Amino acid sequence: MASHDDHKQPGTIGQQLRRAGIPRRDFLKFCGELMIAAPVGLAITKKAWAGELAADLLKTTRPPVIWLHFQDCTGCTETLLRTSKPGVADLILNIISLEYHETLMPGSGKQAEEQLHSAMRNYAGKYVLVCEGSIPSKGDGIYFKLGGKPGTQLLEEAAAKAGAIVAMGSCASWGGLPSAGDNPTGANGVADLIKGVPIVNLPGCPPNPYNLLGTVLEFVRTGALPELDGNLRPKFAYDRVIHEHCPRRPHFDSGRFAQQFGDEGHRHGWCLYKLGCKGPDTHAGCSVRQFNEMPDVWPIGIGAPCVGCTEKGIAFNVPIFQNASVHNFTPPATYPPIATGAGHPAHIATGLAGLIVGSAVGAAWTAAQRFQSSQEVAAAHPPEPVKELLPATTAKPSESPKQNGEGA
Secondary structure (H helix, E strand, C coil): CCCCCCCCCCCEHHHHHHHHCCCHHHHHHHHHHHHHHCCCCCCCCCCCCHHHHHHHHHCCECCEEEEEECECCCHHHHHHHCCCCCCHHHHHHHHCEEEEECCCCCCCHHHHHHHHHHHHHHCCCCCEEEEECEEECHHHHCCCEECCEEHHHHHHHHHHCCCEEEEECHHHHHCCHHHCCCCCCCEECHHHHCCCCCEEEECCCCCCHHHHHHHHHHHHHHCCCCCECCCCCECCCCCCEHHHHCCCHHHHHCCCECCCCCCHHHHCCCECHHHCCCHHHCECCCCCCCHHHCCCCCCHHHCCCCCCCCCCCCCCCCCCCCCCCCCCCCCCCCCCCCCCCCCCCCHHHHHHHHHHHHHHHHHHHHHHCCCCCHHHHHHHCCCCCCCCCCCCCCCCCCCCCCCCCCCC
8 A cells, every 4th residue: 555655656557567576367367357247338348358458457557546434344345355366465456556445554543544635635536436334424424433524524525536436335325234224323325425526336235346346447447437327336237137147047937936945945946036035126247247256156146035235225125035026027038029019910911920820720731641651652652663774685684694605
């Protein structure tokens, strides 16, 4: 982490990797994993292969990041620390320039506060502000203070100089668990309090760290944020509901459901819908973007129903075992629709319908017939004798030249 007296720019990712002695092969592997985690929706991943993406990112200035904690459990930081490829050192210290992070920085007290204000001053308009946890607003913000300042004031000061803001996790995105029920502290998401600064919400409890990396690298490389949905979530990460790409979807389509935890269906990996799975209502990529690069490291993968942690109206608001609303029945929504609107029949459509009906009648007649085997046909209609193509000779058919004494 940079010193508060260090006013130098972070430099490019390539320069930092060379100084740190990070092999190019490791960075290529990271770029390949980023392309897999965010194959569409990001300009930086619209490359032919990982080498092209790597060459592009190596020239990119390392993004300065200021990471603030509010009402949180530090779970979003933990998910960043638990990435296995690349490791935390490569991820934090080499790809991004982490200027302030209370959990990771060695300094504390006055030293930490000076580092925060130095980073805000040196990288004004350029740094990415990452917020973790909800911001309490009741009682003039008395439920959270840092350096003697209410969290609402700290957020306003840091946001005023930020190039962009990333709300990391459900708490920072819309209030999360602290806002559930009566919301005694007046917990809010960042977008509820800050206006006029580009904001990206990455809800999840916790969100996938590659969603953060993809968003930050997109911003610093192109100067623009990823395409967002109506809830300020990047579409590349929240473009589908879990139900559409769930590994248990075939069991749903076939009507095979676990009825209770530990029953036969549950042990055989059947659909968890009747156990309260919120997958049909939850926009997230958990089923296709694995945590820690380990297969099935997510709730449904280990036999627990999805709780809808990325959805404001579901997580911590809808009872865990209450059934979700199913919007897409069999066949899956990924199949193209076949229904068309009502209208006047066209001549081509009429002819096609006649062809189909005629084919069906012909097929029915054909199926009603009894077809003879080739042996039966040969017995009923014996073949005519084959006429001789050569001129007749005086030799009898049974005689050969040797029998007539000709030739040796």
